[in-house]
Amino acid sequence: MWPFIKQQKRQDGAIDGPTQPRSRPMKFSQLLEGMGDFSDLADHDTAMKFWLPQPALEALKELSAINGESASETLRQFFAHHCYSIYAFHMMNAKISGLFKDHRSIMFSRGPSNNPVGKKRVYTYWVPELGKNVMPIKVWVPTRIRNDLQILAAHVELNLSQYVREIVISRLLGHGTLPYRPEMLGSTPLPAADDWCDGKEVPMRQLSPDEIVPHEEVNTVSEWVDG
Numbered sequence: 062m063w064p065f066i067k068q069q070k071r072q073d074g075a076i077d078g079p080t081q082p083r084s085r086p087m088k089f090s091q092l093l094e095g096m097g098d099f100s101d102l103a104d105h106d107t108a109m110k111f112w113l114p115q116p117a118l119e120a121l122k123e124l125s126a127i128n129g130e131s132a133s134e135t136l137r138q139f140f141a142h143h144c145y146s147i148y149a150f151h152m153m154n155a156k157i158s159g160l161f162k163d164h165r166s167i168m169f170s171r172g173p174s175n176n177p178v179g180k181k182r183v184y185t186y187w188v189p190e191l192g193k194n195v196m197p198i199k200v201w202v203p204t205r206i207r208n209d210l211q212i213l214a215a216h217v218e219l220n221l222s223q224y225v226r227e228i229v230i231s232r233l234l235g236h237g238t239l240p241y242r243p244e245m246l247g248s249t250p251l252p253a254a255d256d257w258c259d260g261k262e263v264p265m266r267q268l269s270p271d272e273i274v275p276h277e278e279v280n281t282v283s284e285w286v287d288g
Contacts (some may be wrong), residue, residue, distance in 0.1 A: 092150060099153050103160050105137065105201040109210075110258045111222040113229060114248035118196040120233040136200050137161040139232045140225070144209045195250045222258035 111120070125135045138161050141150045154160050207221075214224035231239055257263045 066078055079186075099205075102141070102159060102203045103157060103203055105133070105161075105163075107202060107204045107207050109202050109207055109221070109225065110197070110199045110260070111225045111229075112195045112197050112250060112258065113226060115196055117230050117233050118198075122231070124233065124234055131163050133163055133200050134161055136198075136229065137202055137206070139147055139229060140202060140206050140210060143228050144206060144213065155236050170226065194246055197254075219258075220255070222255065272280075 120134060121132055125132050128135065130138075138150065141153070142159060145153075210225060210228075211221050214221045217224070219227070227239060253263050
């Protein structure tokens with residue numbers, strides 16, 4: 062666990078012990094020791110919802126296909142890189158192979174026409190209220206990553222869904238897309254988009270398989286479970 066996140070959890074009472082100011086720079090070996098036991102990152106046990114502009118979703122799909130990964134795997138890796146560093150990510154995977162893979166989790170998908178091998182469709186819903194070119198994302202992540210992202214989001218005074226959206230867009234399309242993202246990417250979410258991310262009531266209608274159309278034409282949210 063990296064120093065800032067650990068400090069914030071101490072201040073919030075999540076970790077016992079006082080927060081002491083450091084009198085000297087932290088050494089590299091101390092940083093590694095602070096990672097602690099991260100086996101819980103193999104359990105993708107909590108859902109996180111946010112929305113992406115259509116160009117970012119296209120990039121997510123293509124990158125995942127190039128790497129032979131699901132969208133869930135790609136997103137979980139983004140979040141681990143962001144919270145703990147690329148270095149820590151590789152150290153974790155060296156000790157626990159396939160740490161962020163789908164084998165222990167519910168997997169995110171976006172209305173595909175065919176079920177993945179070994180997976181069973183749970184439901185596909187239409188969410189028309191999110192706005193044009195706004196693609197709803199629901200991904201299952203480790204509780205620790207969600208909590209650490211929440212700490213970092215609060216530090217910059219953003220809600221979690223907005224903060225996560227910024228991470229994903231910058232990773233996929235570069236930080237240069239962020240300052241003028243609405244103009245560059247043409248995303249105009251309605252207020253219901255944030256309500257959906259926060260778990261509030263948003264009108265949804267379950268679709269039959271025959272009604273599912275490409276995501277450019279309609280906003281759908283699908284979940285898959287091991288089957």
